[in-house]
Amino acid sequence: MAGSVEIRPGPHSQEVLQAFRHGDQASFEMLFRLYQSAVHRWLLRIVRNSATAEDLTVETFWRIYRAHARFDPERGFEAWARTIATHVALDWLRAHKQETELPVDLAAQQRPDPGIAFEIREKTAAAFARLPPRLRVAALLSVVEELPHKEIAAALSISVAAVKLRVFRALRLLRKDLLKQGITP
Amino acid sequence: MNTHDEDRIRQLLKQTLAPAPDTGPSRDLWPSILRRLDARPSPPWFDWALAAGLALFIALFPTAIPLFLYYL
Numbered sequence: 001m002a003g004s005v006e007i008r009p010g011p012h013s014q015e016v017l018q019a020f021r022h023g024d025q026a027s028f029e030m031l032f033r034l035y036q037s038a039v040h041r042w043l044l045r046i047v048r049n050s051a052t053a054e055d056l057t058v059e060t061f062w063r064i065y066r067a068h069a070r071f072d073p074e075r076g077f078e079a080w081a082r083t084i085a086t087h088v089a090l091d092w093l094r095a096h097k098q099e100t101e102l103p104v105d106l107a108a109q110q111r112p113d114p115g116i117a118f119e120i121r122e123k124t125a126a127a128f129a130r131l132p133p134r135l136r137v138a139a140l141l142s143v144v145e146e147l148p149h150k151e152i153a154a155a156l157s158i159s160v161a162a163v164k165l166r167v168f169r170a171l172r173l174l175r176k177d178l179l180k181q182g183i184t185p
Numbered sequence: 186m187n188t189h190d191e192d193r194i195r196q197l198l199k200q201t202l203a204p205a206p207d208t209g210p211s212r213d214l215w216p217s218i219l220r221r222l223d224a225r226p227s228p229p230w231f232d233w234a235l236a237a238g239l240a241l242f243i244a245l246f247p248t249a250i251p252l253f254l255y256y257l
């Protein structure tokens with residue numbers, strides 16, 4: 001990445017985290033450089049568009065900086081950043097509900113399945129995009145990204161049982177939508 | 186929806202959407218953060234309205250200033 005400085009977590013990590021908690025900008029930059037790729041990757045999993053993920057990475061770190069006094073160094077920076085990033089992504093999905101498109105071609109390029117017509121995949125993607133954002137995110141992270149429920153629960157600030165319920169409801173709504181369109185999954 | 190239906194819809198979703206690629210940002214995002222850090226936040230409209238109201242009150246009732254200061 002252009003202009004990036006590679007920083008590895010070192011023995012002074014706790015000092016950096018404490019300094020960030022007290023609003024030190026240099027420590028914030030260090031944490032930004034260290035975690036921006038991880039946060040971007042996480043956001044990309046949810047919004048599935050690299051440019052949007054970049055914009056939301058900036059918004060996430062801006063919120064992180066403003067909330068520095070509430071940061072608990074014991075909890076760890078990455079988990080905290082991931083939770084904030086998830087809420088930023090959810091806000092974005094809610095605000096862009098009608099415009100959100102999920103790239104079908106991404107799946108077609110990476111995992112082509114001749115058994116399923118492009119039209120069905122396109123309709124499935126469109127139906128999935130119509131799901132309420134909180135259900136869609138849970139299903140994306142669980143079914144598509146195959147992340148552990150515990151990890152998703154932490155990012156969404158909900159229980160594991162709530163994650164399972166959201167995934168189930170998302171799949172049920174998706175099936176219902178497809179059946180309405182004459183597609184029997 | 187039974188378990189069989191759930192499995193089939195899961196499979197369809199997995200075949201429709203691939204996991205996101207493991208890539209980082211295409212550019213350095215720090216300058217964007219710096220721009221936000223450097224932008225001074227403007228005082229909220231309520232603060233301005235309160236200051237304007239207070240100035241108007243003092244201009245209209247200058248004799249109330251000692252009383253106002255007493256209750257500060």
